[in-house]
Amino acid sequence: AQRVTQPEKLLSVFKGAPVELKCNYSYSGSPELFWYVQYSRQRLQLLLRHISRESIKGFTADLNKGETSFHLKKPFAQEEDSAMYYCALTGPGAGSYQLTFGKGTKLSVIP
Amino acid sequence: KAGVTQTPRYLIKTRGQQVTLSCSPISGHRSVSWYQQTPGQGLQFLFEYFSETQRNKGNFPGRFSGRQFSNSRSEMNVSTLELGDSALYLCASSFTGGGGTEAFFGQGTRLTVV
Numbered sequence: 001a002q003r004v005t006q007p008e009k010l011l012s013v014f015k016g017a018p019v020e021l022k023c024n025y026s027y028s029g030s031p032e033l034f035w036y037v038q039y040s041r042q043r044l045q046l047l048l049r050h051i052s053r054e055s056i057k058g059f060t061a062d063l064n065k066g067e068t069s070f071h072l073k074k075p076f077a078q079e080e081d082s083a084m085y086y087c088a089l090t091g092p093g094a095g096s097y098q099l100t101f102g103k104g105t106k107l108s109v110i111p
Numbered sequence: 112k113a114g115v116t117q118t119p120r121y122l123i124k125t126r127g128q129q130v131t132l133s134c135s136p137i138s139g140h141r142s143v144s145w146y147q148q149t150p151g152q153g154l155q156f157l158f159e160y161f162s163e164t165q166r167n168k169g170n171f172p173g174r175f176s177g178r179q180f181s182n183s184r185s186e187m188n189v190s191t192l193e194l195g196d197s198a199l200y201l202c203a204s205s206f207t208g209g210g211g212t213e214a215f216f217g218q219g220t221r222l223t224v225v
Contacts, residue, residue, distance in 0.1 A: 043114075043115075043216050043217065043218050043219070044201065044203075045215075045216065046213050046214070086154065098167045099144070099146075099154075099156060099203075099214060100156065101146075101153055101154040101155075102153070103153040104153060
C-alpha cells in the first residue's frame with residue numbers, strides 16, 4: 001500500500017532561518033512526488049514536483065529513492081511561507097492518478 | 112482562465128439524508144478527482160473520473176458515488192449521511208490525470224451532518 005508520512009504536525013522557525021519539512025513515502029515502484037501548499041483561506045495549490053526539478057519561491061525538494069524521502073527545504077524562511085504543507089505521491093503514467101497525501105505540516109515563521 | 116469551481120460552498124444536512132456536490136473543472140481538463148479532508152484523517156482520495164468513466168476509487172463505502180458528464184463537470188453523491196461524513200470535500204481537475212500532471216483544486220464544499 002502506498003503511504004506518505006510527514007512526521008511533524010507543526011514546525012516553527014524564525015524568519016531568516018533554514019527550513020526543512022520532512023516527507024517519507026512507501027510505494028512499490030517509482031512514484032511521482034509533489035509538495036502542495038495551502039495558505040490561510042486559500043485553496044490547495046501545487047508548490048513543486050520532483051520531475052520538474054524547479055525551485056519555487058526558494059523551495060527545493062530532492063527525491064532520495066534510497067531513503068524514500070522527499071524533504072522540502074528553503075535556506076531562509078520568510079513570514080509569507082507560513083502555511084500548511086502537504087507531501088503527496090501518485091503512480092507514474094496516465095490511468096493511475098490517485099494522489100496520496102501526508103497529513104501535513106503547519107509551518108509557522110516567527111518574525 | 113477560471114479555476115475549479117465547487118458548489119455549494121457550505122451545506123448542512125441531517126443524518127440519513129443524501130447530498131449532491133458539484134465540481135466544474137478548468138476548461139479543457141478531462142480528469143476530475145474527489146477528496147475528503149478531515150482533521151483526523153487528512154486528505155483521502157475518494158475517486159477519479161476521466162472522460163465520464165470512473166478510473167480509480169479509494170477505500171470508501173458504497174454510499175459515496177460520483178459521475179462525470181460529457182462536459183467534464185462532475186458530481187459526487189453521498190447517501191444515508193452519517194455524522195462522520197462531516198468534512199471538507201475537495202475536487203481537483205487536471206488535463207489528463209496522468210502521473211506528474213498538476214492537479215488544480217477547488218475551494219471545497221464544507222459538509223456538516225447534524
